[in-house]
Amino acid sequence: MTSIVVSSQKGGVGKTTVSINLAYAFARAGWNVLLVDSDPQGSVGLSLTRQSRKLLGFFDYLGDEGRSFDSLIVPTRMETLSMVPAGQGEGYELGGGYSESVAKRVDAFLGEAEIKGYDICIMDSAAGLFGITRDVLVCADAVLVPQQAEPLGIRSIPKMLQGLTELRSQNEKLQILGVLLTMVQRDLVESAEAANGMRQLLPSAMVMEAEVARDDLFLKASGKGVPVGVLQGATSLLDTFNSLRMEIESKLGLSR
Numbered sequence: 001m002t003s004i005v006v007s008s009q010k011g012g013v014g015k016t017t018v019s020i021n022l023a024y025a026f027a028r029a030g031w032n033v034l035l036v037d038s039d040p041q042g043s044v045g046l047s048l049t050r051q052s053r054k055l056l057g058f059f060d061y062l063g064d065e066g067r068s069f070d071s072l073i074v075p076t077r078m079e080t081l082s083m084v085p086a087g088q089g090e091g092y093e094l095g096g097g098y099s100e101s102v103a104k105r106v107d108a109f110l111g112e113a114e115i116k117g118y119d120i121c122i123m124d125s126a127a128g129l130f131g132i133t134r135d136v137l138v139c140a141d142a143v144l145v146p147q148q149a150e151p152l153g154i155r156s157i158p159k160m161l162q163g164l165t166e167l168r169s170q171n172e173k174l175q176i177l178g179v180l181l182t183m184v185q186r187d188l189v190e191s192a193e194a195a196n197g198m199r200q201l202l203p204s205a206m207v208m209e210a211e212v213a214r215d216d217l218f219l220k221a222s223g224k225g226v227p228v229g230v231l232q233g234a235t236s237l238l239d240t241f242n243s244l245r246m247e248i249e250s251k252l253g254l255s256r
């Protein structure tokens with residue numbers, strides 16, 4: 001199994017949106033996918049189900065050694081896509097530093113997911129590289145960094161990539177997939193310049209070729225609790241996430 005964390009320094013850049021739609025793209029391609037919410041805000045569950053406030057989830061597993069993996073799994077309408085919401089557990093201190101015991105529990109979680117036959121585990125995360133996000137990154141195989149295409153957004157990226165590189169001293173296997181430009185508006189000068197600027201600033205291997213356009217359909221999709229690809233008129237967005245999925249497969253050497 002390959003675990004991919006969707007992580008960013010800044011909040012609101014599209015992590016949850018990317019996690020949901022990337023998981024959907026992998027699942028449509030036939031991979032057995034587990035989408036996990038490691039953000040205590042619980043946005044994945046809120047976006048995909050109505051009942052998630054009551055569901056158990058990832059934080060219940062972290063906080064309780066007796067909690068079974070199976071009790072966390074929420075099936076979706078798609079056979080190849082299951083979800084683990086953030087859950088109720090408050091056993092984890094927000095903003096706390098890296099914790100070896102929590103990281104061990106994250107490792108156990110990923111081990112169980114592998115045994116259960118999942119091929120891909122996509123993990124949404126809370127913004128920043130501290131606390132639970134750090135614990136998750138210390139255990140994961142790869143990280144994808146969404147970044148909004150706007151002038152101010154770009155400044156945080158070199159620092160974020162440096163932070164991830166430093167984190168590899170704790171997790172040598174962590175592959176930095178690169179930056180994914182999100183909310184790109186190619187017809188708006190400022191957005192296009194920010195997107196192009198990012199591609200000039202970073203080595204090409206550090207920026208995904210696929211970029212996610214700004215589109216109101218994303219808001220509609222989260223209002224309806226579905227991935228954007230199931231909505232009418234979302235063909236090009238479906239193509240975007242499919243291209244992203246193939247790029248990631250190629251970078252990680254994954255094949256079915």
Ligand SMILES: Nc1ncnc2c1ncn2[C@@H]1O[C@H](COP(=O)(O)OP(=O)(O)OP(=O)(O)O)[C@@H](O)[C@H]1O
Nearest residue numbers: 011012013014015016017127183213214215218219
């Ligand atoms: N490509 C896009 N086009 C238009 N709106 C988008 C796009 N991507 C995300 N959004 C919207 O922007 C808002 C923030 O997105 P999202 O919740 O995915 O970001 P996030 O990085 O997970 O935020 P947080 O740091 O709070 O977890 C949401 O309302 C979402 O619907």
Ligand SMILES: [Mg+2]
Nearest residue numbers: 015016039043
């Ligand atoms: Mg989020």
